[in-house]
Amino acid sequence: MGTQLVMYEEEFTKINAVCDRLTKDANAKVVFLVDKNGQLISSAGQTQNIDTTSLASLTAGNVAAMGGLAKLIGENEFPHQFHEGAKDSLYMTIVGSRVVLVVIFDNRTSLGLVRLRIKKASDELTKIFESLVKKTDGPGVGSPFAEISDDDIDNLFSE
Amino acid sequence: MSFINYSSREINCKIVYYGPGLCGKTTNLQYIYNKTAAETKGKLISLSTETDRTLFFDFLPLSLGEIRGFKTRFHLYTVPGQVFYDASRKLILKGVDGVVFVADSQVERMEANMESLENLRINLAEQGYDLNKLPYVMQYNKRDLPNAVTVEEMRKSLNQRNIPEYQAVAPTGVGVFDTLKAVAKLVLTELKKGG
Numbered sequence: 001m002g003t004q005l006v007m008y009e010e011e012f013t014k015i016n017a018v019c020d021r022l023t024k025d026a027n028a029k030v031v032f033l034v035d036k037n038g039q040l041i042s043s044a045g046q047t048q049n050i051d052t053t054s055l056a057s058l059t060a061g062n063v064a065a066m067g068g069l070a071k072l073i074g075e076n077e078f079p080h081q082f083h084e085g086a087k088d089s090l091y092m093t094i095v096g097s098r099v100v101l102v103v104i105f106d107n108r109t110s111l112g113l114v115r116l117r118i119k120k121a122s123d124e125l126t127k128i129f130e131s132l133v134k135k136t137d138g139p140g141v142g143s144p145f146a147e148i149s150d151d152d153i154d155n156l157f158s159e
Numbered sequence: 160m161s162f163i164n165y166s167s168r169e170i171n172c173k174i175v176y177y178g179p180g181l182c183g184k185t186t187n188l189q190y191i192y193n194k195t196a197a198e199t200k201g202k203l204i205s206l207s208t209e210t211d212r213t214l215f216f217d218f219l220p221l222s223l224g225e226i227r228g229f230k231t232r233f234h235l236y237t238v239p240g241q242v243f244y245d246a247s248r249k250l251i252l253k254g255v256d257g258v259v260f261v262a263d264s265q266v267e268r269m270e271a272n273m274e275s276l277e278n279l280r281i282n283l284a285e286q287g288y289d290l291n292k293l294p295y296v297m298q299y300n301k302r303d304l305p306n307a308v309t310v311e312e313m314r315k316s317l318n319q320r321n322i323p324e325y326q327a328v329a330p331t332g333v334g335v336f337d338t339l340k341a342v343a344k345l346v347l348t349e350l351k352k353g354g
Contacts, residue, residue, distance in 0.1 A: 012166035037254030064250040
């Protein structure tokens, strides 16, 4: 089984900072970072009108489907995807083969600028996730759930 | 593959409903969606065909409450049951933490049940999972139909390992929450072990 994704305060702060900066530098509307399994990791920008949980799940579904297509034609994956809408467009990049960076933008910026800024953010995020994986695999990190009792679990279902 | 966030104190787990076409996977999710309080659920997303057959997946996020200060969230997915959507089914199993196998109790669907269960085993193995080691429960759905085979019969064909099993009538909700609770408990127990 693959390793589970564990996020710590230190890396979470760094990741949020990268997403915030990318939103500003690319003049984007929203930036999301999504785990390939569909879990939302971070978001920045005008997220208030967006169902972020659904977005994360559909992003993962889309990336998985495109990955399947890529393999059919002999590619490993399609690391970049661009979807152009009438008003808003969406750019997806696979980072460190583990997470997906999603940028939503409109005509106040350009695809070229978005791509340029994504490149830089993507490099930074790759480093952060590398250190995160090392930390998770390191000694002394147990599951926070190791301590829970059967009663704790039962209580969740008591109502 | 659960996602634990120490910073926002959240834990997210993925549960997949598997089974042959028209066995009631989507109906399970629809019932759960209709019967849970607005503040504990997100949107139910169904990627389906014009004839309401699941094309890619259904998705329902649910919050179960807190365990030791961690918000516990479950993401429920269904797979498309029709045989020719196998490529999509494989994708949805990625990162799964627990599986519900929904079996159709009708006698003429017994073969489809067995085929789908074998398909689940193969698709999991391709991703490095072993069904025998994964949190996994069985639901015998459509118990209200006159052509339903006996539970003993179903057990013999589908549940020789004697995993937790539930009888259900998904449209009216019989057994739906029992099944969900059972698999959620198994997933959390697995996490406790450090899974």
